[in-house]
Amino acid sequence: MEIIISQTYEQMSKSAAKVVAEVINQKPNAVLGLATGSTPLGLYKELIRMHKEEGLDFSHVTTFNLDEYVGLAADHPQSYHYFMWENLFKHINIPRENIHIPSGTARNYRAFCQWYEERIVQCGGIDLQVLGIGADGHIAFNEPGSSLGSRTRLKTLAEQTINDNARFFERKEDVPIYAITMGVGTILEAREIILLANGANKAEAVAAAIEGPVSSMITASALQMHPHVQIFLDEEAASKLKMRKYYDWIQEKKPGSPRS
Numbered sequence: 001m002e003i004i005i006s007q008t009y010e011q012m013s014k015s016a017a018k019v020v021a022e023v024i025n026q027k028p029n030a031v032l033g034l035a036t037g038s039t040p041l042g043l044y045k046e047l048i049r050m051h052k053e054e055g056l057d058f059s060h061v062t063t064f065n066l067d068e069y070v071g072l073a074a075d076h077p078q079s080y081h082y083f084m085w086e087n088l089f090k091h092i093n094i095p096r097e098n099i100h101i102p103s104g105t106a107r108n109y110r111a112f113c114q115w116y117e118e119r120i121v122q123c124g125g126i127d128l129q130v131l132g133i134g135a136d137g138h139i140a141f142n143e144p145g146s147s148l149g150s151r152t153r154l155k156t157l158a159e160q161t162i163n164d165n166a167r168f169f170e171r172k173e174d175v176p177i178y179a180i181t182m183g184v185g186t187i188l189e190a191r192e193i194i195l196l197a198n199g200a201n202k203a204e205a206v207a208a209a210i211e212g213p214v215s216s217m218i219t220a221s222a223l224q225m226h227p228h229v230q231i232f233l234d235e236e237a238a239s240k241l242k243m244r245k246y247y248d249w250i251q252e253k254k255p256g257s258p259r260s
């Protein structure tokens with residue numbers, strides 16, 4: 001696990017965008033796993049800039065989103081479909097048929113979830129998964145208590161998540177109670193993972209995920225089991241890390257480290 005701490009949200013977003021761009025440049029038909037929420041907005045903004053100004057090409061890229069609210073149609077302004085379209089997809093040259101987002105209006109959720117899992121495999125698996133983290137330590141909508149081996153499924157949201165996400169809805173009662181989410185096990189199969197977190201309200205979850213025990217109570221802690229994870233933080237999100245000095249030391253010494 002590599003911890004990269006930036007002074008500002010903008011710097012954090014740019015560092016993470018470089019990783020995404022590198023994956024695409026090395027493998028133009030890369031499969032990306034994408035996240036929603038306010039955290040990756042800066043990353044998406046930078047990817048759009050790279051596309052427009054530097055020719056970053058998404059024409060062969062395939063994407064799979066982590067999750068979607070149950071009951072919200074794709075054109076609902078609070079749906080993750082709408083979010084992704086507005087904040088990334090409509091600004092880049094990704095073909096529509098390469099985009100996958102769990103359906104919030106499937107008739108048979110069980111069958112849909114199985115199809116989603118199979119589709120990821122058909123497309124060759126996820127090369128790079130982008131993640132945020134919930135204040136309760138969740139990744140995607142894998143709330144506390146989710147099996148660390150879980151797969152794509154319907155999940156009941158925790159009260160804290162409903163409260164946290166209420167800011168995007170007119171009334172708290174409008175926040176859906178259920179979501180379709182990739183499982184922790186699904187996420188861990190990505191070849192490479194980056195997690196982004198900013199702001200003081202994420203500091204505890206971040207510290208628990210990185211330095212606490214691996215536990216289904218903080219599903220982000222499962223990333224400790226993955227061989228290729230980078231965590232991008234701003235100062236506030238990093239403020240509760242006990243090993244902070246060591247993480248900085250590693251970054252400082254990285255350029256001179258033996259290559260082979």
Ligand code: GLP
Pocket residue numbers: 035036037038039040066067131132133134135139140141161165
């Ligand atoms: C939601 C999403 C997560 C996201 C989290 C944090 O619950 N399902 O994927 O990481 O919110 O959101 P934000 O980035 O807005 O803090």
